[in-house]
Amino acid sequence: MFNSRSRKYRDPLGAVADGTSIHFRITLPRELSCSAAHLIIQREGGQIQVLDLFWCGMNGNSQEWWECHFTPEEPGLYFYHFEVRTHRGSQRLSRGFAGDGIFGGNNQWQLTVYDKNFKTPDWLEGGVMYQIFPDRFYKSQQPKGNIPSGRTFHSDWSQQPVWAPNEQGVITNTDFFGGDLRGIQEKLPYLKELGVTCLYLNPIFESHSNHRYDTADYSTIDPLLGNEEDFRSLCAEAKKLGIRVLVDGVFSHTGSDSVYFNREGRYPTQGAYNSQQSPYYPWYTFRQWPQNYECWWNFETLPNVKETEPSFNEYINGENGIIRKWLRAGASGWRLDVADELPDQFLDNLTAAAKAESPDAVVLGEVWEDASNKTAYGVRRRYLLGGQLDTVMNYPFRDAIFAFLLGGDPRNFAESVESIVENYPPQCLRLLMNHIGTHDTERALTVLGGEPAGNRGREWQAAQSLTPEQRDTALKRLRLASLIQYLLPGVPCLYYGDEAGMEGYRDPFCRGAYPWGREGKNLLQWYKGLGMLRAQEKAILGKGSYRTLYADGNLLAFERFVFTEDARHSLTLVVNRSSRPQSILRAGLDMEGGTLLLGETLESVHVLSPYGFSLTKFQRPVKNA
Numbered sequence: 001m002f003n004s005r006s007r008k009y010r011d012p013l014g015a016v017a018d019g020t021s022i023h024f025r026i027t028l029p030r031e032l033s034c035s036a037a038h039l040i041i042q043r044e045g046g047q048i049q050v051l052d053l054f055w056c057g058m059n060g061n062s063q064e065w066w067e068c069h070f071t072p073e074e075p076g077l078y079f080y081h082f083e084v085r086t087h088r089g090s091q092r093l094s095r096g097f098a099g100d101g102i103f104g105g106n107n108q109w110q111l112t113v114y115d116k117n118f119k120t121p122d123w124l125e126g127g128v129m130y131q132i133f134p135d136r137f138y139k140s141q142q143p144k145g146n147i148p149s150g151r152t153f154h155s156d157w158s159q160q161p162v163w164a165p166n167e168q169g170v171i172t173n174t175d176f177f178g179g180d181l182r183g184i185q186e187k188l189p190y191l192k193e194l195g196v197t198c199l200y201l202n203p204i205f206e207s208h209s210n211h212r213y214d215t216a217d218y219s220t221i222d223p224l225l226g227n228e229e230d231f232r233s234l235c236a237e238a239k240k241l242g243i244r245v246l247v248d249g250v251f252s253h254t255g256s257d258s259v260y261f262n263r264e265g266r267y268p269t270q271g272a273y274n275s276q277q278s279p280y281y282p283w284y285t286f287r288q289w290p291q292n293y294e295c296w297w298n299f300e301t302l303p304n305v306k307e308t309e310p311s312f313n314e315y316i317n318g319e320n321g322i323i324r325k326w327l328r329a330g331a332s333g334w335r336l337d338v339a340d341e342l343p344d345q346f347l348d349n350l351t352a353a354a355k356a357e358s359p360d361a362v363v364l365g366e367v368w369e370d371a372s373n374k375t376a377y378g379v380r381r382r383y384l385l386g387g388q389l390d391t392v393m394n395y396p397f398r399d400a401i402f403a404f405l406l407g408g409d410p411r412n413f414a415e416s417v418e419s420i421v422e423n424y425p426p427q428c429l430r431l432l433m434n435h436i437g438t439h440d441t442e443r444a445l446t447v448l449g450g451e452p453a454g455n456r457g458r459e460w461q462a463a464q465s466l467t468p469e470q471r472d473t474a475l476k477r478l479r480l481a482s483l484i485q486y487l488l489p490g491v492p493c494l495y496y497g498d499e500a501g502m503e504g505y506r507d508p509f510c511r512g513a514y515p516w517g518r519e520g521k522n523l524l525q526w527y528k529g530l531g532m533l534r535a536q537e538k539a540i541l542g543k544g545s546y547r548t549l550y551a552d553g554n555l556l557a558f559e560r561f562v563f564t565e566d567a568r569h570s571l572t573l574v575v576n577r578s579s580r581p582q583s584i585l586r587a588g589l590d591m592e593g594g595t596l597l598l599g600e601t602l603e604s605v606h607v608l609s610p611y612g613f614s615l616t617k618f619q620r621p622v623k624n625a
Contacts, residue, residue: 001093002026002082002101004109005422015112015372015384015425018075022111025067026093026101027059032086037066041080041111044380053082075385077373078111098415099422112372112423115386120427121360123244123332126542127197128486128534129493133439134201134225135176135210136161136513137496138183142230146223148208148266151176158515161210161508163458173209177513181226185234192241194499195531198491199238200335202439203248204231207255208266211439211511213337214255214302216266218315218322228329235330244332246362249323251316251350252341253296253304254283261303263290272303283312296341307346317346317353324357333362335433339389340367340376347388364433365389370396372423384428391431394490396420398436401484402447405477405577410551414558421489421546430543432490436481436498439511443504444481444495449474453505461505473579475501476611479526480575483598483613486530487560487573489546499527533597537617540571550587554578555608557587563622570618571597576608583607594618 002009002025011023028034037053053066072078082093082101095109096102139157152162154177162175181204191199203212206220221227235245256263260280262271272281273290283305285294296302305312316322323334334354336342342350347365354361365383367374371392374381383389400416421429437444442453449470453461466474478498486492497512501520504510534541540560549557554577561570574589576582584591584606591602594616602614 001028001103004095004099005418006099014422015114016072017116017118018072018113019116020113021069021071023067023069024053025056025065026053026082026084027063027065028084028086030058030062030064032084032088034064034066034084034086036085038083039068039070039080040083041070041078043072043074043113044077044079046076072111072113075113075115076382077380078113079108080111081108098411098418110373110423112384112425114384114425118386118425118427120390120431121333121362123360124198124362124431124491126430126534126538127491128195128531129198129200129246129433129435129491130191130194130196131200131435131438131493131495132184132202133179133496133511134181134184134204134212135179136511137179138187138514138516139178140180140182140186142180142182142226144180144224144226148206148223150174150208151224153178154513157513158518159513160462161511163462163508173211173508176210176224178224179513180224181221181230181234185230185237188238188241188243191243193528193531194494195528195534196243196494198244198246198332200246200433200493201248203250203337208257209255211507213250214253214257215250216255216258219325231326232330235332239330245330246333246335246364247326247331248337249334249350250337251305251307251346252338253302256301256303263303279311282306282309296338307343313346313349317349319353321353323350323353327354327357327361332358332360333364333390335393336363336365336389339365339383339392340374340381344379344382344388347383351388362431363388363390364431365392367392368395370420370423384425389428391428391433391490393438394420394432394434397432397434397485397488397490398441401436401481404556405448405481407577410553410556413556414548414551417488417546417558418548426543429489430491433493434485434488434490435493435495436485437495437510438493439495440507441510442506443502443510444478444498445471445474445501446503446505446510448477448481450503450505461509464505466503471503475520475523477577478523480577480611480613482527482530483573483615484556484575486534487541487558487571487615489544489560492530492534494527499524529598537571537597540569544569544571549589550574552587554580554582555584555587557584557589566622568618568620568622570620572614572616572618574602574608574614576610576612579610581607581609581612591616593620 039051042048051068053068056065056067093101094105095107152175206217206222263273270278272284294304351363371383400413404413449466497514501523544560544562557574559570559572598615599613
């Protein structure tokens with residue numbers, strides 16, 4: 001009767017700019033004797049609009065078409081359903097699974113309307129991102145000075161990160177391996193071989209834990225990583241190789257051991273903890289100064305800041321503020337930690353500052369759910385409507401990939417991907433940070449082959465490694481996971497060491513040191529091949545449309561496609577997640593006339609081997625597309 005993901009029923013599809021005319025059509029059984037039909041649509045927070053649909057002809061002998069046009073006049077989230085008057089009375093046509101219309105129910109379809117002037121930078125499109133946890137990637141021989149006290153150092157690069165509490169029962173995260181910015185620069189040729197076009201660096205500013213999410217000084221590179229000149233050099237040398245650099249901005253909180261708060265008394269400045277006359281005192285919320293203050297998730301070492309406090313906002317987003325300072329130094333954008341906890345006004349100001357300094361700067365947010373309709377702390381966020389985030393980290397795709405490969409319903413994979421494609425503005429969709437591992441999650445190999453950690457603690461996690469049998473299965477699944485990742489809409493992000501076969505459960509085990517000289521060579525070559533594929537097929541993978549072709553049993557098939565004046569160009573991926581051969585005949589796929597790019601041919605042989613795959617390129621005349 002209706003499907004929001006088919007041009008037969010809705011044109012154009014997906015998110016639209018304000019002022020776009022949208023054609024809606026529904027088809028109803030003639031036996032219902034429909035006498036009237038209405039589109040009921042409401043912009044969130046606005047008035048309900050009721051639009052009449054008009055009868056516009058027969059759909060075969062037993063169905064009839066009803067249609068209308070709707071033009072959203074301003075950006076926002078719109079929700080809609082249909083109501084029809086029949087001989088059975090008034091009936092509601094609501095959203096069912098996969099965008100289908102069903103009678104009954106209360107679910108509505110979402111229509112995302114973004115600002116018609118909303119543009120995102122082109123340079124990230126079709127590329128490959130690479131995430132680096134700076135302390136653990138590579139250590140140069142550059143001497144360092146002025147290293148802050150309170151740090152311990154690993155003498156063996158291959159050691160496991162310290163995971164146990166100290167004698168006082170506190171987990172301090174103060175063990176360091178000594179990776180640095182100069183080390184990253186020395187490995188730029190390696191990253192180029194992987195096809196990397198963008199580096200995302202976990203925090204690099206002075207902090208007193210190895211993860212550096214407890215910022216001590218936003219204006220200074222952590223001395224163990226190097227200095228500002230090292231950062232400028234890294235950005236400049238990377239750019240010569242076609243690689244940009246994103247830095248991590250942690251603006252919902254600072255460290256207690258910081259220039260700004262100074263609870264530990266490390267700095268000569270008067271921090272908010274030391275004096276109510278401190279210039280930083282207005283940044284924080286004290287219930288009872290100085291001991292009782294608001295913290296991030298109740299970690300007393302991470303005092304929350306008031307982002308809309310004018311002096312903090314000016315310090316971060318002003319003309320000479322932190323955002324613009326590091327863009328001037330060579331960064332090409334910012335990844336924003338816990339974007340849900342940054343108020344809209346702060347995000348507006350931050351993005352304005354970044355774009356004023358560099359119009360092609362990327363502003364990317366950490367959001368774990370569908371960012372188009374996210375509600376955080378009781379507020380519906382407007383991240384992707386224009387003027388805030390260019391794009392986000394894409395956890396929904398990660399979850400969908402792993403769920404499918406570990407036995408979940410393939411239709412849920414399709415629904416997860418298609419929902420994001422439907423809800424996100426296309427200029428955001430093309431830049432999505434598609435990761436399957438980060439510093440906050442278990443390593444991909446461990447997820448795909450290991451026993452789920454569940455509620456088991458660090459002691460259990462520390463003792464685990466994959467058995468040879470588990471690792472063999474995990475490696476086969478990782479090939480499939482990464483292939484899917486590199487072909488979905490957006491930009492794949494490779495977490496350092498995944499290409500080398502690193503394992504590890506949750507933090508800190510997912511943050512080990514890169515195993516230089518001990519990499520899994522076959523896996524490394526596989527990832528280099530995927531990087532080459534991205535570059536070779538950038539025209540399709542950069543902004544090509546997505547369509548699920550088959551999702552049932554152990555098989556998944558989807559395509560990416562673009563149209564030129566006289567042809568339809570497409571990439572079709574077929575995946576068998578099973579340890580047994582699978583026939584593809586029931587999928588009804590037309591695999592003739594294509595060029596095999598990776599895996600097994602399906603043109604004459606219609607069976608995929610265990611954990612097998614086929615990636616085929618097609619070019620067909622538009623009339624036959």
